[in-house]
Amino acid sequence: MSLRHAQDMHSHVQQLAHSLLHELQLTRGAALSTDDVEAMLRSLTQGANAAIIDVARQYNATTSSVNHIPVEVVCNILSWLTFDQRIVASHVCHHWRAIAVDSPRLWNRLDFRRRNLELAGVLLSRSKDTPLVLRVRNVAALPRLDCLRNHISHTQFLDLDTAACDQEDLLASLSTSAPMLRSLRFFRCSSSFRLPDRLFDLNAPLLHDIAMHHDVLPVGPTPALSAVRVLVCESISSPETLAARLGQLPSIDSLVFSFGDTFSVSQLTTKLRFPSFRRLEITECPSDANVQTMLPLLSHQDVSCIVLTAPRTQTTLDVILQPLARIEFMALRIRRRGLTADFALYGNGRKRAFLCVAHDLAMRYLTNASFAHLVTLIIHEGFWPTQAALPLAPALLHLTVALTSSAQHITAHRLRRPLSPGIFFLERGRAFVTPLLQTVCLTCRLETKSQPLVVSASDVADFVTSALLTPIARPPRLVLRNVTLLEPAGSSEIRSLGHRVSSIAIDTRTHDEDELPSLLRPATNVIFGDNTY
Incomplete structure (x- = not known):
């Protein structure tokens, strides 16, 4: 209707109501019996x-179909909606509202802010005993947050981003048992605050992830932290504190921290043993001296992944690379023209390193580098120095260049200009020594799905050829993801591209599937769908 x-x-x-009133007014002066008036009414x-x-x-005829939708279907519909949309949808009819209110899993991911803090008690009660993911952002604790304490027992993830004093009051009261808690994150506590000694009443067997701004862990042993595996601390003030934390967390395998202003790595000794870390990340090093002292210590440890941010000199970079000669994974984050490029290098070594360095420093390093164990090279944003000799990579099997789809790139490609600035390093005569290359991938991270990167088939063919400085036994497989070709089917450019590769895999989101077979002949083994190497 x-x-x-x-x-x-x-x-x-x-x-009808007005008519009734009018009739009564007309008969006010008439001599009507009671029966006549009742009959008229x-x-x-x-x-x-x-x-x-x-x-x-x-x-009812218009809403009957809505009322008869199965409960499971309505729950699935509501689960895909935002918080505000879910509230609106629950008022479609009584049937939907009953389902929404009685379905705890629809209310187990709650993000409390100023605008919905008044509903905290109601929403938490709807979650019943389901595992909770709670985030409290930019709100004053106030008495309304008292209800959080009553639900800590079935909270899995607790993320607090409130004023420091309110956050500390709430954390100080967390003595309730937390048998399901897995992650605790808070970032605004003062440096003088300390978590309570009896955190979660010493019962948090699943707590494995703690993130904080200052080091606010209790000084003594804390059984509630015995299962913690990941510690993120934005500032550790001294080597003694670092050693104490490692001793407090017997299960830790990932540590992310930054040096405080007073931290001196020179005070560390080789006696400091790091656990068998999966990941060690040191951010915002205040001095190269700290890095140079830290890396030799790390070379004696069983650390599989190291992350350092912004070493400032070539000497520091050399010190970093010395204990990591057999590189399994390395990434150089290069900042240039307001963009960030990640150079990810994979090899077959045991140790891994992730380095974030300045642009000119990375260029000097890459100019003189030789990667004997390099198997896969992934270049995000495609920045590479034209003035540098590209590295030797005799074991390289897979090469990927990832571009960003932007109006500038698309316009340049549609005008049949070279792939510059996206992959300007692929000039003729400037390539890798890659006799074993098996896969060449050109991919694009789309800003919108409706605007794939448009490239010329001749440019792609040059891209493939430029990667092959020495003859190889078999042409490589070409992978195009979120990239569409400029030339029409049957053109000479398409035929030339097909002769230079053994097979082509193209993401069908950017191509007409019926057009692909004719578009890609004479290439063999054409693969449809979202395929990657």
């Missing part, structure tokens, strides 16, 4: 009731 029809029916009921009432019943019947 349309809104217009409903309004018409409502007007009809109003007219009964007739008018029946007419009004008939109109109301007709409105209800038409309304």
Whole structure:
């Protein structure tokens, strides 16, 4: 039933009411019996009731299909909606509202802010005993947050981003048992604050991830932290504190921290043993001296992944690389022209390093580098120095260049200009020594799915050829993801590209599937779908 029809029916009921009033006014002076008045009222009432019943019947006819949607389907629909949309959808009908209120899994991921803090108690009660993911952002604790304490027992992830004093008050009261808690994150506590000694009443067997701004862990042993495996601390003030934390967390295998202003790595000795870390990340090093002292120590440890941010000199970079000669994974983050490029290098070594360095420093390093164990090279954003000799990579099997789809890139490619600035390093005569290359991938991270990167087939063919400085036994496989070709099917550029590769895999989101077979002949083994190497 349309809104217009409903309004018409409502007007009809109003007219009946006015008619009843008018009849009563006309008969006020007439000598009518009580039976006559009752009969008149009964007739008018029946007419009004008939109109109301007709409105209800038409309304039910329009909502009956909604009311009969299975509970599981309604729950799935509501689960895909945002918080505000879910509230609106729950008012479609009584059936949907009952399902929304009685489905705890729809209320187990709650993000409390100022605008919805008043609903904290109601929403938490709807979650019943399901595992909770709670985030409290930019709100004052106030008495309303007292209800959080009553639900800590079934909270899995707790992320607090509130004012420091309110956050500390809440954390200080977390003595309730937390048998399901896995992650605790808080970042605004003062440096003088300390977590309570009896954190979670010493019962948090699944707590494995703690993130904080200052080091606010208790000084003594804390059994509640015995299972913690990941510690993120934005500032550790001294080597003694670092050693104490490692001793407090017997299960730790990932540590992310930055040196405080007073931290001196020179005070560390080789006696400091790091656990068998999966990942060690040191950010915002205040001096190269700290890095140079730290890396030789790390070379004696069983650390599989090291992350350092912004070493400032070539000497520091050399010191970093010395204990990591057999590189398995390395990434150089290069900042240039306001963009960030990640050079990810994979090899078959045991140790891994992830380095974030300045642009000119990375260029000097790459100029003189030789990667004997390099198997896969992934270049994000495609920045590479034209003035540098590209590295020797005799074991390289896979080469990927990832571009960003932007109006500038798309326009340049549509004008048949070279792939510059995206992959300007692929000039003729400037390539890798890659006799074993198996896969060449050109991929694009789309800003919108409707705008794939448009490239010329001849440019792609040059891209493939430029990667092959020495003859190889078999042409490589070409992978194009989120990239579309400029030339029409059957063009000489398409045929030339097909002769230079053994197979082509193209993401069908950017191509007509019926057009692909003719587009890619004579290439063999054409693969449809979202395929990667």
